[in-house]
Amino acid sequence: MPIKKLDRIDRKILDEIQRDGNISNLELADKVGLSPSPCSRRVRQLEDAGIIDKQVTLLNQSELGLPLTIFIHVSLEKQLPKTLDNFERSISTYNEVLECSLITGSDADYLLKVVMPDMSYYEKFLLKELNQIEGVSSIRTSFVMRQVLNRTALPLSHIK
């Protein structure tokens, strides 16, 4: 299922729309060297194939009053399926949690990425929310001092 045959034009299309989700089909067709009709057909096929996921609008964190980005390592006491499941369902209810990944490591380890207005919000989140979830044993916080990179565009260079 993964990796359909994508030719050079498909890659060009993906590359363009990854960077600009608002590009018109006319401009896109021009950039990839196609006429509008086949270009929009290809885009539709890429959507149907599930290669194109969705289109979103990205907002400015700081302007919205969310200057803090925080990574949180969470360890659970036991790695029972029920414990993991409960944690995952609980954590999913917080919109402040942008990412949650189950990662390899010593114990059952989750890595969270959260955004917060300020420290007092974070303290409350930690004590009243995260720490209240059943089975959480240890929490380690890493504050982001500076975001060097924050991309949504995936690399395409590995595609043959």
Place this chain on the structure above:
Amino acid sequence: MPIKKLDRIDRKILDEIQRDGNISNLELADKVGLSPSPCSRRVRQLEDAGIIDKQVTLLNQSELGLPLTIFIHVSLEKQLPKTLDNFERSISTYNEVLECSLITGSDADYLLKVVMPDMSYYEKFLLKELNQIEGVSSIRTSFVMRQVLNRTALPLSHIK
């Protein structure tokens, strides 16, 4: 500069376009209870204010042959501005690196999020690229076993 006054309608608009970047102004206007003209005006103002950053298309990692997501903790030998600067410029050249954050911790610590086609690619990346950057002292790898959450939508509930 952060947090302009956003009323309930502005928040509704942001909430909608965060989830669907392709929504038509007609439909958006309808959802937020406005006629098309003032709705598009508000969107433009939110863009001009820098609150709306940009529109992008998200692609499917697995379908593109990038099933591996990896978090990498990188420590540098010295935290000289020149060393940090060199590292950041080097790391920015790799499209496989989606995120790079300077985070608090013991030493100068970067947390990277990278995507890879497979393990052999990652081994090459680690040995031939990341390890070759001047000043890198230690690297710790965390493989993502499962992505529980991966959102781009920011929370808006904290806005008054």
Place this chain on the structure above:
DNA sequence: GGTGAAAAGCTTCGTGT
């Protein structure tokens, strides 16, 4: 698989309230 033209829809102004 690519090209070209016509119809339908959306966006964007200007104007009025």
Place this chain on the structure above:
DNA sequence: ACACGAAGCTTTTCACC
């Protein structure tokens, strides 16, 4: 500030190569 209506452009769909 919002609503209405006209002009311009984009997408879509069709027939054809």
